[in-house]
Amino acid sequence: MRPLLDPDRALALLLEAAPGPRPQRRPAADALGRILLEPVIAVVAQPPFDKAMMDGFAVRCADAGRRVDCLGEVAAGSVPGAQVSPGHVVEIMTGAPCPTGTEAVVQVEETKRENGRVKLPDVIKEHQHIQIEASVCRPGDEVLPLGGVVSSVGLATAVAVGVAEVVVADAPSMTVITTGSELLAPNGPLGPAQIYNSNGPMLQAMAIRSGVEDVSTIHAEDTRKSLSGAIESADQAEIVVLTGGVSMGRYDLVPQTLGDLGWEQIFHKVRQKPGKPLLVAKKGERLAFGLPGTPLGSHFGFHRYVVAAIRKRLGLCGKRPRHSGSLAEALCLKNGRTLFRLARAVRDGGGWLILPLEWNGSSDLVGPASANCYVRLEPGEHDLDAGAELMFEFVDGTVEAAFE
Numbered sequence: 001m002r003p004l005l006d007p008d009r010a011l012a013l014l015l016e017a018a019p020g021p022r023p024q025r026r027p028a029a030d031a032l033g034r035i036l037l038e039p040v041i042a043v044v045a046q047p048p049f050d051k052a053m054m055d056g057f058a059v060r061c062a063d064a065g066r067r068v069d070c071l072g073e074v075a076a077g078s079v080p081g082a083q084v085s086p087g088h089v090v091e092i093m094t095g096a097p098c099p100t101g102t103e104a105v106v107q108v109e110e111t112k113r114e115n116g117r118v119k120l121p122d123v124i125k126e127h128q129h130i131q132i133e134a135s136v137c138r139p140g141d142e143v144l145p146l147g148g149v150v151s152s153v154g155l156a157t158a159v160a161v162g163v164a165e166v167v168v169a170d171a172p173s174m175t176v177i178t179t180g181s182e183l184l185a186p187n188g189p190l191g192p193a194q195i196y197n198s199n200g201p202m203l204q205a206m207a208i209r210s211g212v213e214d215v216s217t218i219h220a221e222d223t224r225k226s227l228s229g230a231i232e233s234a235d236q237a238e239i240v241v242l243t244g245g246v247s248m249g250r251y252d253l254v255p256q257t258l259g260d261l262g263w264e265q266i267f268h269k270v271r272q273k274p275g276k277p278l279l280v281a282k283k284g285e286r287l288a289f290g291l292p293g294t295p296l297g298s299h300f301g302f303h304r305y306v307v308a309a310i311r312k313r314l315g316l317c318g319k320r321p322r323h324s325g326s327l328a329e330a331l332c333l334k335n336g337r338t339l340f341r342l343a344r345a346v347r348d349g350g351g352w353l354i355l356p357l358e359w360n361g362s363s364d365l366v367g368p369a370s371a372n373c374y375v376r377l378e379p380g381e382h383d384l385d386a387g388a389e390l391m392f393e394f395v396d397g398t399v400e401a402a403f404e
Contacts, residue, residue: 002269004269004270004271004276004337005267005269005270005271006270006271006338007270007271007272007304007338007340010267010270010272010278010280010305011304011305011308011319013266013267013280014266014280014287014305014308014309015308015309015312015319017266017280017282017287018287018308018309018312018313019238019285019312019313020312020313020315021035021037021169021170021312021313021314021315022169022170022313023037023038023167023168023169023170024167024168024169024170025165025166025167026165026166026168026170027164027165028040028150028155028158028159028163028164028165028166029155029159031150031155031158031166031168032150032151032152032155033149033150033211034149034150034166034168034169034314035147035148035149035150035168035169035314035315035316036144036145036146036147036148036149036150036166036167036168037146037167037168037169037315038146038166038167039142039144039145039146040142040143040144040154040157040158040161040163040166041140041141041142041143041163042137042138042139042140042141042142042143042161042162042163043139043161043162043163044139044161044162045133045134045136045137045138045139046134046136046137046160046161047131047132047133047134047135047136048133048134049097049098049133050097050098050102050130050131050132050133051095051096051097051098051130051131051133052092052093052094052095052096052097052098052105052129052130053094053105053129053130053131054094054105054107054108054129055092055093055094055107055108056091056092056105056106056107056108056110056111056129057070057089057090057091057092057105057106057108057111057118057120058074058084058089058090058091058092058098058099058101058102058104058105059084059089059102059103059104059105059106059120059124060084060085060086060101060102060103060104061103061104061124061125061126062086063086063087063089063120063124064120064121064122064123064124065120065121065122066087066119066120067114067117067118067119067120068087068088068089068117068118068120069087069088069089069116069117069118070088070089070090070091070117070118071083071084071085071088071089071090072090072091073090073091073092073093074090074091074092074093074096074097074099075093075096076093076094076095076096077095077096078096079097080096080097080098080099080100081099082099083099083100083101084099084100084101084102084103085101089106089118089120090102092105098130102130103124103126103127104124104125104126104127104128104129104130105128105129105130106120106121106124106128106129107129137161143157143158143161144157144158144166147315150166150168169313169314169315170313171211171212171213171214171310171313171314172212172238172239172309172310172313173212173214173215173236173237173238173239174207174212174214174215174216174237174238174239174240174241175215175216175217175218175233175234175237175239175240175241176200176203176204176207176215176216176217176218176241176242176243177217177218177219177220177227177230177231177234177240177241177242177243178197178199178200178217178218178219178220178242178243178244179219179220179221179222179227179230179242179243179244179245179253179254179293180197180221180222180244180245180293181221181222182194182195183195183196183197183219184196184197185197185219186198186201197219198295198365199243199244199291199293199295199298200217200219200243201217202295202298202299203217203241203243203291203298203302204217206299206302206303206306206307206396207241207302207306207310209396210306210307210310210311210396211310211311211314212239212310216234216237218230218233218234222245222251222253223253224253224257227245227253227254227257228257228260228261231257231258231261231288232261237286238285238286238287238313239286239287239288239289239306239309239310240286240287240288240289241288241289241291241302241306242254242288242289242290242291243291243292243293243298244291244292244293245290245293246268246277246278246279246290246291246292246293247277247292248277252277254279254290255268255279255290258279258281258288258290259281261283262283263281263282263283263288264281264282264283265279265280265281266280266281266282267279267280268280268290271337271338271379272300272337272338272339272340273335273337273338273339273340273362274292274294274296274297274300274340274362275291275292275297275298275300275301275304275340275362276292276297276337277290277292277297278290278291278292278301278305280305287309289301289302289305289306289309291306292362294361294362294363295362295363295364295365296342296361296362296363296364296365296368297362300340300374303374303393303395303396304340304374307320307396308320320393320394321393321394322391322392322393323345323352323373323391323392323393323394324351324352324389324390324391324392325345325348325351325352325353325354325389325390325392326348326351326352326353326354326386326387326388326389326390327354327356327384327385327386327387327388327389327390328353328354328355328356328386329355329356329386330383330384330385330386331356331382331384331388332382332383332384333377333381333382333384334380334381334382335377335379335380335382336379337379338376338377338378338379339376339377339378339379340374340375340376341356341359341374341375341377342357342359342368342371342373342374342395343355343356343357343368343371343373343374343375343392344357344370344371344372344373345372345373345392345394352392354373354375354390354392357370357371371395372394372395373392373393373394373395374392374393374395375390375391375392376390376391376392376393377390
């Protein structure tokens, strides 16, 4: 019997086989969260004209302390008509271009209107409340670097400097294939020996949360014909994720069926709990994952391995950020494989407190339903006191994960 693969070696083999970023040109406004594969270069200056930064009056500095006449106004989006000349001002709104002759902008609250004239303050500094043309950037300046993540501010920056489209790493397409004649879609009463198909919606949600935009789901019965048809119908998907049928039973048909269809196995079975029967295969640059049918085995396989492949394709680090926390209560465990156990991490001052959750095997969804992280424990006996330090990874989809 082939020895089980170490989980870290399994992850390394996957990342060696997983394809990296592929460029895609898309509207800047639709690139949130993507990695830039080309820097963003300004097309227009910022600002493109001398811009008023306050509501008030465009003035000459020599008129400080004087009563002057107002020749008109200029609003944001309009072209100035009047000029600023000695003894005269132009009323101006925030964001409007400064008229010719403007040396400063005086806030409206620093002025007084007296008999139709405007009394200016005694001190006026040159260029006050004016953003000078091209003072932020000039055409040709790099405003967002290669490899940066497009944030909401970043996409606004690209649009502001005249860049309508950016080149980013595209997201892989995915098909999730659930297997098992016992599974029923959650829209009808259960028959004898049936269970609801919870893996399908769970994995679809995890895919979307991880950055996949095109994800479809298919269900296959426990027959070679049904399974082969499902896999072949997913021929446009760059990542195929199957749940169930990857162990050693009579109806565990996924390994043989993938092989018959030309998929090359990278590894099968990992020394981990949950998710020991995990299978990964490739066909060209496409990847197939055979995840256990148990809900937590399926969840963990996607969390650790499928998401790593997605992240590499998106240009992100394949390995997740890890954090340290203190155990909230004593924990005694004995495990022969590397254990990845769902838990809940909560803020405790400046650190994290880890709360163990009920664990009734990899089919139990109720006990760990409030989990937001995985803790890792190496094989062996563990007699951990409250306060023991543990490493953990946030689960995608939690508030804490969004703010890592």
